[in-house]
Amino acid sequence: MSLDPDDPRPPYVQITNALRAAIRTKTLEPGERLPSQSDLTKRYGVSRATVQRALRDLQDEGLLVARQGSGVFVRSRTERPVGLRTHIERAFEQPHVTIDFSGFSGETLYAALQEPVDKIREGRLTPESIVVRLLLPNMAETQAVPVLLEGRMPDARVSDRARDIMLHHSRGITRLVGELKSLGLVREARVEVRTHGITPSFKLYVLNKADVFFGFYPLGANTVTVGGDDVEIIDVFGLDATLFPFAETDNQGSAGGLFVEQATKWFDSVWGMVGKESTA
Numbered sequence: 036m037s038l039d040p041d042d043p044r045p046p047y048v049q050i051t052n053a054l055r056a057a058i059r060t061k062t063l064e065p066g067e068r069l070p071s072q073s074d075l076t077k078r079y080g081v082s083r084a085t086v087q088r089a090l091r092d093l094q095d096e097g098l099l100v101a102r103q104g105s106g107v108f109v110r111s112r113t114e115r116p117v118g119l120r121t122h123i124e125r126a127f128e129q130p131h132v133t134i135d136f137s138g139f140s141g142e143t144l145y146a147a148l149q150e151p152v153d154k155i156r157e158g159r160l161t162p163e164s165i166v167v168r169l170l171l172p173n174m175a176e177t178q179a180v181p182v183l184l185e186g187r188m189p190d191a192r193v194s195d196r197a198r199d200i201m202l203h204h205s206r207g208i209t210r211l212v213g214e215l216k217s218l219g220l221v222r223e224a225r226v227e228v229r230t231h232g233i234t235p236s237f238k239l240y241v242l243n244k245a246d247v248f249f250g251f252y253p254l255g256a257n258t259v260t261v262g263g264d265d266v267e268i269i270d271v272f273g274l275d276a277t278l279f280p281f282a283e284t285d286n287q288g289s290a291g292g293l294f295v296e297q298a299t300k301w302f303d304s305v306w307g308m309v310g311k312e313s314t315a
Contacts, residue, residue, distance in 0.1 A: 038079055046081045050089035058098050058109055069099070069107045095120065100274035104196075104259060110275060119240065119248055119278060120147045126242040127151040130163045135302050137170040138238030139252070139271050140201040145208050152211050155220055164223035165212055169205055170306055171313070173230035174198035180234060184256050184267040192261040193268050202315055229310030238276055239298060245283040247298045250276035 038049050057063040070078070075086045090107055093099040101107045123144075126132055136144050154160040172178055174194050181197050183190050209226040216224035240248040257270035281294035 038081070046079065047085045047088040047092070050075075050079055050081070050086065051092050054089065054093055055096070055098060058093075063109050065109050067109050068105075069109070071106065100272070102257075102272075102274065104200075105257065119143065120150065122242060122246055122248070122280075123147045123240075124151045124154070124160075126246070127155070127160050127162055127165075129243055131243075132162045132165045133241075133243055134165075134167045135170070135241040135299075135306075136168070136239070137302055137305070138235050139172065139197070139273055141169055141171070141204045141208055142200070142273060143238075144240070145204040145211075148208060148211055152215065155215055156218070162221060165215065165221055165225075166223070167208060167212055167226045168302075168306065169208065169226065169228045170302065170310055171201055171205065171228065171230050172235055173232055173311070174201065176232045178234045180254060181257075181268045181270045184269055187269065190266070190268075193259075193266065196259060196261050205313075228313040229306055230313050231305060231309045231311065233305070233309070235271075238273060238278075239302065240278075241295070241299055241302055244299055245295065247281040247295045248278040249281065249294075249298065250278040252276055 038046055042049055044052075054063070054069075063069070069075070069090075072083055072086050072090070076083050079086070090099060090101070094101060094107075098110055099107050100110055123134070126134065134144070151160055155162070174197050177189050178194070178197075181193050182188055183193065205226075205228050209228070212224045212226050215221040235252065237249060237251050242248075252271045252273055253275050254269055255272055256267060257272075258265050258267050259270070260266070281291045281298070283292050283295045
């Protein structure tokens with residue numbers, strides 16, 4: 036695992052290509068954990084920023100997933116997923132942006148918002164208003180997952196860990212969007228968060244009431260560190276979810292248009308009927 040000094044391509048491209056080849060040839064197996072960024076930095080003799088760029092490009096290709104507190108893993112399925120980032124950026128080209136998300140933590144959404152927000156700061160995107168609604172599980176209530184692997188029993192430490200992850204990303208999204216208004220770059224920009232007691236089995240994005248992305252959450256065994264102990268749990272692998280796209284079309288009664296309509300109705304009904312405003 037070394038770079039070719041005679042290769043004219045930038046180091047991050049060489050690293051990306053080497054890791055991609057290892058994944059495609061199953062040298063790195065599906066689900067396998069990659070070496071840490073520090074290890075990769077030493078092995079390739081490059082900066083951490085170079086390694087991070089290579090890993091980010093492979094995540095964008097759908098070959099890797101980063102799991103907070105656990106590391107970076109080869110996807111269980113390595114087909115290219117729907118490019119959510121591209122569609123979110125396109126949504127920001129409209130004067131009035133609405134994004135509704137329902138799922139566990141909003142981690143994917145938080146990452147996907149970074150680029151369009153940067154472009155707004157640079158003046159390359161100029162929406163007039165942005166409203167983001169996050170519909171998340173109330174981890175203070177007992178959920179079906181995540182739970183201990185042995186006995187399938189809930190554990191306060193595991194629930195607290197899930198809650199911390201959720202709060203990290205929801206607060207991050209709130210900060211990102213809120214800064215745009217405080218800087219005077221967007222006339223109206225706000226994030227609303229409501230929680231509920233329904234354990235999510237899927238993630239849902241509704242962009243500008245016109246595009247929907249839907250994916251089922253895979254479950255699996257995972258070893259996490261809580262309170263200094265390694266604990267085996269049944270976890271939700273949201274970053275492994277394959278998203279299916281549905282778009283509003285001019286064709287009356289089309290499957291895509293009907294799905295967007297029903298997904299929007301479902302979100303609004305849960306938001307209004309059982310969603311409780313989050314104060315965290």
